[in-house]
Structure formats: structure tokens, C-alpha cells
Amino acid sequence: MSNLKQNGQLRWAPSYLRNRGKVTRAQKRAMKEWWPEYGITFEHGRRIDLDECFSGDGPLLIEIGFGMGNHLVSLAQARPDCRVLGIEVHRPGLAAATMKVHESGCSNVRLMRGDARLVLSDHLHEKIADAIFVQFPDPWPKPGSGHRRLIQPGMVEVMKNILKPGGEFLLTTDVEEYADHCRKVLAEAKGWQETGASPWQQYRIRTPYEEKGLENGHPISELAYRLLP
Numbered sequence: 001m002s003n004l005k006q007n008g009q010l011r012w013a014p015s016y017l018r019n020r021g022k023v024t025r026a027q028k029r030a031m032k033e034w035w036p037e038y039g040i041t042f043e044h045g046r047r048i049d050l051d052e053c054f055s056g057d058g059p060l061l062i063e064i065g066f067g068m069g070n071h072l073v074s075l076a077q078a079r080p081d082c083r084v085l086g087i088e089v090h091r092p093g094l095a096a097a098t099m100k101v102h103e104s105g106c107s108n109v110r111l112m113r114g115d116a117r118l119v120l121s122d123h124l125h126e127k128i129a130d131a132i133f134v135q136f137p138d139p140w141p142k143p144g145s146g147h148r149r150l151i152q153p154g155m156v157e158v159m160k161n162i163l164k165p166g167g168e169f170l171l172t173t174d175v176e177e178y179a180d181h182c183r184k185v186l187a188e189a190k191g192w193q194e195t196g197a198s199p200w201q202q203y204r205i206r207t208p209y210e211e212k213g214l215e216n217g218h219p220i221s222e223l224a225y226r227l228l229p
């Protein structure tokens with residue numbers, strides 16, 4: 001992820017912690033065996049032609065920060081006509097998801113390792129995605145840490161470039177203050193319509209972070225936006 005820096009400075013504050021968690025032996029084996037089939041490796045300065053990575057040409061759904069891959073795989077199973085691209089930085093999550101994709105037999109999923117903001121801005125072509133999903137982004141709740149949240153004005157501009165006109169952005173969180181933060185950032189970004197609900201939400205399943213939120217009695221906010229044509 002070297003091109004996160006420009007002139008020696010970070011281009012934005014990372015929304016994740018580096019090297020969090022350990023990869024087990026079984027996960028290492030799975031990565032060695034299955035990553036070549038499901039993983040997309042990208043190089044500095046190069047954009048990826050997704051037509052070369054997926055066999056179909058159905059709607060492109062991107063999930064950012066898929067964690068252990070539960071929602072990603074369930075989405076791919078529910079919509080075999082779609083291409084599902086997951087982007088995650090967390091190695092154990094990538095390994096777990098690689099195993100899940102393999103076990104599911106889904107051929108319509110591909111995985112990328114990296115900062116999603118970097119992948120979307122530097123490594124994918126514009127106007128290609130039908131929907132972007134974010135499930136339970138890290139809330140960065142401490143005072144002064146809000147600049148590390150994934151959803152920032154810069155990230156919203158990057159998502160605007162990647163979505164097709166009419167494309168959708170769906171975010172779920174159990175942190176009410178994060179939901180308010182997103183509403184504010186998207187309202188200020190212009191070009192988005194808050195739709196309140198989307199047909200894509202019918203495929204949502206409870207993720208580990210949603211379970212935690214519910215155990216703690218947190219209400220779940222589901223945000224749905226459409227990019228105006």
C-alpha cells in the first residue's frame with residue numbers, strides 16, 4: 001500500500017489499524033491455495049480491467065470492509081447474476097473470506113486487499129459499479145478521531161466517480177452518531193438522493209458486528225443513497 005503516501009505525506013488518515021489480528025496456519029494455507037483463484041492483486045500506477053477478472057458481465061457490487069466475508073458471500077449466493085467485489089485490509093478477514101468463497105462454490109466473487117479509498121481512486125476505472133456496500137464501518141468514536149472514519153468528503157467523491165449514474169450507496173451502522181455523520185457528509189457532497197431504502201437491502205444478513213451492536217442494545221441505522229444521473 002505504498003502509494004498511500006505522496007511526497008512523503010499520507011494522502012488521508014487511514015480508517016483502519018495496521019496488522020490487526022493473526023492469520024492462522026489454516027488461513028495461510030487457504031490463501032496460498034485459493035487466493036490465485038479469487039484474489040486480484042494490483043500494482044502501483046495500474047488500473048484493473050475487471051472484465052478480465054470476472055467471467056460474467058452482470059451488475060458490479062462492491063463491498064468495502066467485508067470483515068470475515070459473511071455478507072459478501074451471502075450477497076454473491078443470492079445474486080449469482082452479479083459480480084461481487086470485496087475490498088478489505090485485514091489479513092485474517094481476507095483469509096477467512098477466501099475460505100468462505102471457496103466453500104460456497106460461488107464463482108462470481110473477487111477479493112482485493114488494500115485501502116478501499118486507494119483501490120477505488122487509483123486502481124479501478126470510473127463509472128463501473130451498480131452499488132457500494134459498507135456494513136458496520138469502524139466508528140472511531142473517541143474525540144478527535146473522527147477524521148479516521150472511512151466516510152469522509154474525499155471518500156464520497158471517490159465513490160461518486162466509481163458508481164454509474166443511478167448507482168447506490170448503502171451503509172449500515174449501529175452507531176447513531178456515525179449515521180448522522182454520514183448523512184451530513186453526503187448532504188454536503190451534493191449529487192446524492194437519500195432514498196431511505198433500496199432493493200439491494202433485501203440480501204442483507206446480520207454480520208458479526210451487527211450481532212455485537214444488537215447485544216449491546218444499539219439501534220441499527222440503514223442508510224440508502226442513489227447517485228443522481
Ligand SMILES: C[S@@+](CC[C@H](N)C(=O)[O-])C[C@H]1O[C@@H](n2cnc3c(N)ncnc32)[C@H](O)[C@@H]1O
Nearest residue numbers: 015016065067088089090115116136207208209
Ligand atoms: C467494524 S469492522 C466490520 C466488519 C464487517 N463488515 C461486519 O459487519 O462484521 C470494519 C472493517 O472494515 C475494514 N476497513 C476499515 N477501513 C477500511 C478501508 N479503508 N478499506 C478496506 N477495509 C477497511 C476493517 O479492516 C474491518 O474489517
